[in-house]
Amino acid sequence: MNKGKTFTRRTMLKGTAIAGAAMAAPTVFTRGAWAQDFRNDPGDSSTVTLGFNVPQTGPYAEEGKDELRAYQLAVKHLNGEGDGGLLNTMKPLSLKGNGILGKKVEYVTGDTQTKSDAARASAKRMIERDGVVMVTGGSSSGVAVAVQSLCQEMGVIFMAGLTHANDTTGKDRRRYGFRHFFNAHMSAAALGPVLEAEMGKERRSYMLTADYNWGWSVEGSMTEVTEKIGWETVNQVRTPLGAGDFSQYITPVLDSGADVLVLIHYGKDMVDSLTQAVQFGLRDKQVNGKDFQVVVPLYSRLMAQGAGKNVAGIYGSTNWHWSLQDEGTQAFVKSFGQEYGFPPSQAAHTCYVQALLYANAVEATGTFYPVEVIKFLEGFEFDGMGNGPTLYRAEDHQCFKPVLVVKGNENPTSQFDLLEVVNEVPTEQITYPHDLYAGDLGPYEV
């Protein structure tokens, strides 16, 4: 953070109105001068500011809170405080634990409210007022795509938080946007073989889909994969977001002849619809001589907590889980657990990793100049971050790494032990050609 900005915020907080006035007016004229340089160049400042844009109110507030915890932890580790977390396990590592390029890392936060408008407003505040060099966070694809395109226009790097729709690195991919989280296509590709093994080739599936982009994208991917293994799709029904009571969509499942229900809902919707589906006796049902099954393509521990014991035995996929035994996961769970007293969620993990990846790229290239940082991240291969060997694919800025297939735990040993990892699907199985979902990254220089 440069001196001027510190001054601005302090003055705001202390309410003294003296020299601040001089600040704003000149900015109008100096903006042009930065053009040949790049936006928010920290220059000679001894600090650098990152922007953490997470949902603090609205349906994903809990996830946002966890993301923020992870970011604060990441800042600590970057500045060489605490136990260093994944700095100890990341390979290849350029970071030295003395901030980024020797500058102390500071941060500002904002509330996306899980609305594109609010998220962009808050990202703009970070970029325009607080002078951040990078924006990161978020817990839905709508927000990720909106903020990503803003960051492209502003020439500031965006490291997406939790976003699962194919569009983020497909149709709406951007040069300045990067996604570490997995996506709908990968979920489906990973679930396919597991579902085949667990439930057989002859299944009839019924899909309930949240009626917006993310839902459609998962629905498309799941249909493709399940039909490939021989399942029949009985029906696909779209449900309004935030319906609360899903009974009117669940009852038709009962006598549809389907024996698998695919619930393509996330967050509160998933908690509600799963709870209600179980109440309708779907889990105890026998159809076509088989046990009725429920599949939730995108799972998270926080959601499992909300649905309580209803998750038992239900399959899904997730980006990461704290119970993994690799070195990276262990290191992260250790620092997070010791700091906050409970394990991190997958949202927290992806956000932490994204912050480190950005910092590492800057350190490696020796500059905050986004074009260089982007070029470094494109095609960057790394390991030791909890997901095994990972590639940041250059063509669409999507990370490729193994995907976890999980199942709701029937006999949890503790309040956090809600999901059990069934399978770690290797990267080759979930990789797809980058032009499968065509999109245009846009230019390096903006």
Next chain:
Amino acid sequence: MDALLLQLLNGLDKGAAYALIALGLTLVFGTLGVVNFAHGALFMLGAFVAVSVNELLTFSKRVKDESVTFFDAYKEQPYLEIWLGDFGSAIIDWSVPIAILAAIPIMLLIGLAMERGLIRHFYKRSHAEQILVTFGLAIVIGEIVKATFGANPIPQSAPEIVSGAAPVGALFGLSEALVYPWWRLVYLFSSLAIIGGVFAFLQFTTYGMVVRAGMADRETVGLLGINIERRFTIVFGIAAIVAGVAGVMYTPILPPDYNLGMNFLVLSFVVVVVGGMGSLPGAVAAGFLLGVVQSFASMGAVKEIVPGIDQIIIYLIAVAILLTRPRGLLGRKGVME
């Protein structure tokens, strides 16, 4: 046919929720003349009474899970179970019904406090100001709940014996496949009982008669020397109890979070207005009507003809009713027109 029957049940179930909230809303409006945007918050508070009761009952002995090293993970066993064995488990199993009992005095107190402390100062103020103050109150209540319980939904379960699906079809000699969750049936019938109780109270007690007379013509009843104000305070308490109990009973169906109230608020306003301002039977009728219509509109056959109809059907029906009947289904002339 089975499908239609199930959707009818779904609709009645949904309608019961709308009707219960709308009933209190319109009762408060009819008697106190206050547009209470915090009414949804009362529903939500009721749900969190259930959460609190459950947390109290499951206050647990924690056994550390030694396999987890970096933070404390516990296997929890409620003290009630340890002390009382199976009886303890049974108590915990029945936490939602227990919460209903607890909710009655708690919600009454909350309702009275709200009326005495805030609402009564707004009887004579403009509806706009009532909206602003009660909306503010709803936000404050929501944020307090969020700060206390977190933003994540907290699941509650119905007692074991009513948690599965009832073989409705077999009971009535229809298809075996026809099942419906026990708890939803319990919910439906309890709601009907509550609605019936409120009507009976208003219809058959002298207290209720005064309240009804007050709703019809406040000034005249006031002239009779009856202390309307005090009775109306009680009415607010009753509305709070109805909303709160509805909230408790809804928790096994919908894991509650702090936003629950806001989600129901707008719909219940639509219900009240479609029913007609100041009309209790109107609110109940509109609640069930909209619930049932919404269920039927969600059927695959209907959605194939008009895609997305289930998302707007409630509002569409509301518009149609308000345009054909100027004061909703059973509204009185001159009330909030």
Next chain:
Amino acid sequence: MASLTAFQPSTPKRDAIIMAVFAAVVLTAPIWLTPIGASYPDLLQRFAIFGIFAIGFNILFGLTGYLSFGHAAFLGVGSYAAVWMFKLLTMNVLVAIAFGVLVTALFSIVIGYVCLRRSGIYFSILTLAFAQMSYNMAYSVLTPITNGETALILETADPRIIDRALLGDAKEALPSPSLFGLELTGYAAFYFCAVVLILAFWVSLRIFRSPFGLKLLAIKSNQNRMIYTGYNTRPYLLVAFVISGMYAGLAGSLMAITDPLAGAERMQWTASGEVVLMTILGGAGTLIGPLLGAGIIKYFENIFSAVGKTQLSELFAFLPDGLNEALVGLMSLFVGEGWHLTLGVLFMLVVIFLPGGLMEGIKRLTDWAKSRRQGGETVGDGAAHQPSE
């Protein structure tokens, strides 16, 4: 002050002063908002845009008393229309504004015509129903037009027929909205919004001072009397509704100009509720009140939500440690993720202590100041309000 806070006879001179002061205050906003940390282009733009939205809403609600609970639908429609202009024709903002306002006008004529068949809360619920239908459909079935949850955004591959014809094929980068070549981003965009705000305020002032405005106010006061006095009130209400809808459309187009994106949640009932709250908070029916309300709510949303514990402990650093921690702990409930709480408390305090909104508070303050100065002056001032003799 009276001519600002209530509908009072005014004079040309007085109104000229109001306009001059208003313009000066708006144009210098980047300077005087600096000390409270609100001086950066995006928030400044938002103040102006939501100010326009609230001013327009006030023309309907403040003057006629008809409480629309679906005004956000017009905001959304204005945004979508403007972004489509950017995509299809040109990045010129005037085209976008013209089209955005035009589409909203048509939309509000239809909705207004239907909704104004009812009054009171029945009217409110009708508007709410239309807005919710628009929102739900924009989010799902209308995705081909609205791009649903992702929001409608610009693409490099957009046709932009006029721009391409005049300037040849676009560069690789996304173009910014512009005013005949002047790129409207950052402070330039704010000053553009500020000028539009000043114009919008001027129009609103003229309406308040016009016979038309007086008639609207009379409708609010006693519609029955209006009818027996020989007025057909329905078209008056419809015109007020459409004007107010066009203001919302204008605000929506400006949102698309400062940030070329249009999302469905802009049309949700919470957004409609927000402008209602802004107006009541500031003071419905006053000229300045709604603007004030808009500013405060946006300030809380953008600034309070971004204050964290670190900033708080910096703020209270001068206090002893224990006290500092206690205070930071308490205050942190109200900032960051707790900004909603602050807003809720503010709503309640304002209504409880200042019936009539913030402008009422300002009026009381000035009255008090006047009465403190001395009696004689107050009389002289009072005479200035009544120039008609």
Next chain:
Amino acid sequence: MANVVLDVSDVNKTFGGLQALSHINLQIEEGKTHAVIGPNGAGKSTLLNVCVGRLAPDTGAVMFDGVNLTGMDPYDINQLGVARVFQTPEIFLDLTLIQNVEIAALAKRDGAFHFRPFRLMYKEKALTEEAEHMLEDVGLYRLKDEHTGNLSRGDKRRLELAMCLVQHPRLLLLDEPTAGMSRHDTNRTIDLLKRIKERGMTKVIIEHDMHVVFSLADKISVLAQGAIIAEGAPDEIRGNPKVQEAYLGGAHV
């Protein structure tokens, strides 16, 4: 015979089986003050409401100056030149007295709908002056910038009257113009109405107070149970036994 301004011919109106008006025939002559009296529930207000378009008659017609008012909207009837003073004063609360009268004057000048948002009230000098004269006329000038909420009932009535008069209506309908007033206020109102009479304005007055009726009316119609039972000059009515009977012994008469 003088020109008939308002011609009510064979009007019937029932409310759910109750015959509120039965075969009413009434001719109001230009420049005259015509009073309609009758006991409570006789149908006086219903008759007035039929005349101003608030209620549509079941059968029969109301003609104003050759125009059939049946089915017309109240504002159009007003624009034809029919103004009405209500039983409980209907004025614009929250506005000032002068604004109240100005609005009425604007209706006369601009018609039922007129949209010119960029005209300015403070440039409407002529209109304001006219309104001020009117207020002077009814003795409310000194209160012209007050809000109407603070007025006494008598003042409110006078203001409403001023709002009607400023429109120079051809026919003025008054529904109990002195109801609820003190004797002093009543007398002032009678004086005012007498002055209007001198200007040749046609008036229909519905009134309980016989003092008012006999001071003002040129002609009186007596309504009982929805039918006109007597009609004539004040002196004729005074001696009519049917009227006395209708008024239960005629204590007032």
